[in-house]
Amino acid sequence: MLRCREVSKLVSESMERDLPLRQRLAVRLHLMMCRMCAGFARQLRLLRHAARENPERLGPDEGAPEARLPDEARERIKAALHNGHE
Amino acid sequence: MPDHTSQPESTLNPADWVDRHGDTLYRFALARLRDAEAAEEVVQESFVAALGARDQYSGKGSEGAWLLGICKRKVVDLVRRRNRPDTGTGGDLGPDPSEAMFDAKGNWRLDPRILKGRPEDALERKEFWQAFRGCLGRLSQRQADAFTLRELEDLKSDEICKELGISASNLWVLLHRARLSLTACMKSHLEKWGLL
Numbered sequence: 001m002l003r004c005r006e007v008s009k010l011v012s013e014s015m016e017r018d019l020p021l022r023q024r025l026a027v028r029l030h031l032m033m034c035r036m037c038a039g040f041a042r043q044l045r046l047l048r049h050a051a052r053e054n055p056e057r058l059g060p061d062e063g064a065p066e067a068r069l070p071d072e073a074r075e076r077i078k079a080a081l082h083n084g085h086e
Numbered sequence: 087m088p089d090h091t092s093q094p095e096s097t098l099n100p101a102d103w104v105d106r107h108g109d110t111l112y113r114f115a116l117a118r119l120r121d122a123e124a125a126e127e128v129v130q131e132s133f134v135a136a137l138g139a140r141d142q143y144s145g146k147g148s149e150g151a152w153l154l155g156i157c158k159r160k161v162v163d164l165v166r167r168r169n170r171p172d173t174g175t176g177g178d179l180g181p182d183p184s185e186a187m188f189d190a191k192g193n194w195r196l197d198p199r200i201l202k203g204r205p206e207d208a209l210e211r212k213e214f215w216q217a218f219r220g221c222l223g224r225l226s227q228r229q230a231d232a233f234t235l236r237e238l239e240d241l242k243s244d245e246i247c248k249e250l251g252i253s254a255s256n257l258w259v260l261l262h263r264a265r266l267s268l269t270a271c272m273k274s275h276l277e278k279w280g281l282l
Contacts, residue, residue: 003193009262015261016257017243017258037198039197039201043269046209048237052240059120060116066122067109067113073130074105076130077133078104
């Protein structure tokens with residue numbers, strides 16, 4: 001019988017590869033009986049979905065000062081582009 | 087004779103790039119690298135590379151989308167550079183939160199569920215994103231980089247292994263630790279804010 005600790009690891013791994021049949025069945029059985037692990041598994045999928053749909057929300061908000069390319073860098077990059085142009 | 091049938095965005099204007107697309111590229115890079123200096127570096131490398139490759143621009147798709155595609159590759163390049171084995175983080179899988187999260191029998195010490203009710207509703211809340219962002223920033227760099235390439239960028243496992251120079255089983259360990267730590271960290275944030 002798998003414990004939550006192993007199940008959490010296998011649930012995470014199952015997002016990266018197909019688990020061998022025996023492990024897959026053992027995990028499925030555990031998830032049917034353990035609401036915490038089932039919730040954890042659902043949550044991992046939700047975090048993946050959230051990150052892929054809205055990656056920019058994991059950075060500074062649009063319009064926030066720290067979301068703006070700093071002036072110093074701006075000038076430096078313009079100069080680099082200008083030199084590359086010649 | 088000028089071709090009047092071409093779309094306005096099908097030509098490149100390198101002189102305006104920094105003003106028109108600098109902030110977008112910077113914000114893109116910063117969300118993935120969590121380091122202002124690294125993000126600036128990537129923006130510069132992207133524009134310079136784009137200038138060198140402007141003959142290869144097909145004219146399909148907008149200038150902005152083309153630049154963003156280049157920036158995406160430069161982000162991955164930077165992640166690879168900063169995780170090179172000789173940077174001192176090589177082979178380091180970061181802290182393992184398992185001891186804190188499971189008891190000696192392997193049961194959860196704390197309910198790992200951070201999202202009660204309809205978890206999908208959480209995506210609408212700014213607190214969810216604040217916690218997600220803050221907690222991602224507190225992971226070890228390698229864990230956060232693995233998580234970012236996998237979950238934000240949707241790179242295949244074997245590509246990430248190649249970029250980070252690690253085995254598949256090490257990648258699984260990195261991702262599992264990252265996911266456990268995010269769970270514990272986000273739970274404590276959301277609890278503090280009374281959202282659980």
